[in-house]
Amino acid sequence: MNASDPSRLRPRLPSPLVPVADERFARRGLTLLLKREDLIHPDLPGNKWRKLAPNLRAAAGRPVLTFGGAYSNHLRATAAAGRLLGFPTLGIVRGDELAGRPLNPSLTRCAADGMRLQFTDRATYRAKNDPETLAALLARVRAPEDTYVVPEGGSNALAVEGCRELGRELAGAADVVAVAVGTGGTLAGLAAGLAPGQRALGVPVLKGGFLGREVRALQEAAFGGPRGDWTLDERFHRGGYARTDPALEAFAQDFEARHELAIERLYVAKMLFGVLTLAEEGAFPPGTRVAAVVTGGPDGLPQPSVSR
Template identity: 70%
Template sequence: MSSTPPASELRPRLPTPLQTVTDPRFEARGLRLLLKRDDRIHPDLPGNKYRKLVLNLERARAEGHHTLLTFGGAYSNHLRATAAAGRLLGFGTVGVVRGDELADRPRNTSLARCEADGMRLHFIGRSAYRQKDDPEVLAALRRQTATEDAYVIPEGGSNSLAVQGCTALGAELRGHTDVAAVACGTGGTLAGLAAGLGPGQRALGVPVLKGGFLGSETAALQRAAFGAPGTNWTLDDRFHCGGYARATTELTAFADDFEDRHGLPVERIYVAKLLYALTALSEEGAFAPGTRITAVVTGTPPAA
């Protein structure tokens, strides 16, 4: 669509900063903790959301689409980023939200931001949401939302284009880290991050959902993007704290303490669980002395 500026006009800050954190829990074990401040990549599309969307937005524009159709939960950072991208680039946006019981409730901060950016929200039941990738279910959703001609972006933005977009994240960390760690919802960022790293580096994914399914999902995404899965990444499923957007008292206390120690606002759905996991793993002796560990900060808490 000629009237829509290209996704490159989103003007990201690249490469994003790499910040050293002085934390005695890591230093006592001879470890160095760094933060890859991908939350600073763009004011409206923080972190992995920009990287996962940029090639999809270019494809949507090239194919002449005027509307983006995508999916997410009530606290989805992906929905927020897609809505912002639509506002900035002139796309209409429709978000299919998990949980029809939410339709008549007051909007939380994330969904309110989506609507403020022009996204039309469509709420469906959780059982129907689980079947959203079925061609017949998707076709019905398109009819219900009048998005038959929309460009479809999957939940979390994770597809082969998203994975390819995230390889730049790994490339920016070449020579700067030994372990690059990221919180995972759908596995797309981990798949691209790992593929972009150099020899001797490895990626660690910390799922924020329970279920233990992300290993096969991440491998499938790498296969779709590159032809075969890589071998330089692993997952640790122990730190989901009960599931997506769930928290324990220990996690909340940890995040509050990390903010107080380092003056860094900690996003609670993804980043808090990542930092909590890395601290616990370091205390378990999971990393050899001298290891440089980089936590990818994928987002910031939503503004009130």
């Protein structure tokens, strides 16, 4: 086995699928299940494992450069993988105003895991997929010639292939599978792996209305065209990425108390809030089995403040 092969880390696969007794669903004739992707690996949980593992195999021990914001779960997972598997990591961080400040806890963890951080202005960051801009960034950070580049959020064709396994693990086990959507890769792969008659429901955690286009483009890159039955419900982002509000916080605390499960706020809580709202609206016929994908758990880092 190659020393940089992520299977050395002994992931827990398939991840557990756990039925949850929740009267808010039961009284409508619905079954709620949690797909515990957060239990795959302590340092590379959930969709981070699904998306990173195939990219790390392709990198084959070469330096890995990737992108993220100041609180990026993806940056932390990539840095952790580099530490655990012994390859160099470089992180391009959105926001050059952060360069002169002390690192926040998220970036501190990246640095402690050996990731070399480079801050860039937001205009350059937005253009990072342009070949000339990317080449200039690689030159600026003095990246080795054999550096392997992973896109923001880890979402590319290889990642989508990796997330298809999530859908295959759920084939026949649920009628609707809900997942939070950040960059689109997990939903694109999940939908492709589900069996006929199953539907994937994406709950975007940022506003803008562009994620449908992103999911379609990722499926085109991975499979040559659309795959599976999937939809998006754009109503539950709570104001945008990394935004929460008192209603979401109250919901998350209540869910935690009911089910003795710590809930990550920026992705998982928004998705679960959306699933419950849809159930209360009658969106799922009686008898529907709804699986909610827990893509990650709270990481012990301070959460962004609640907007009021």
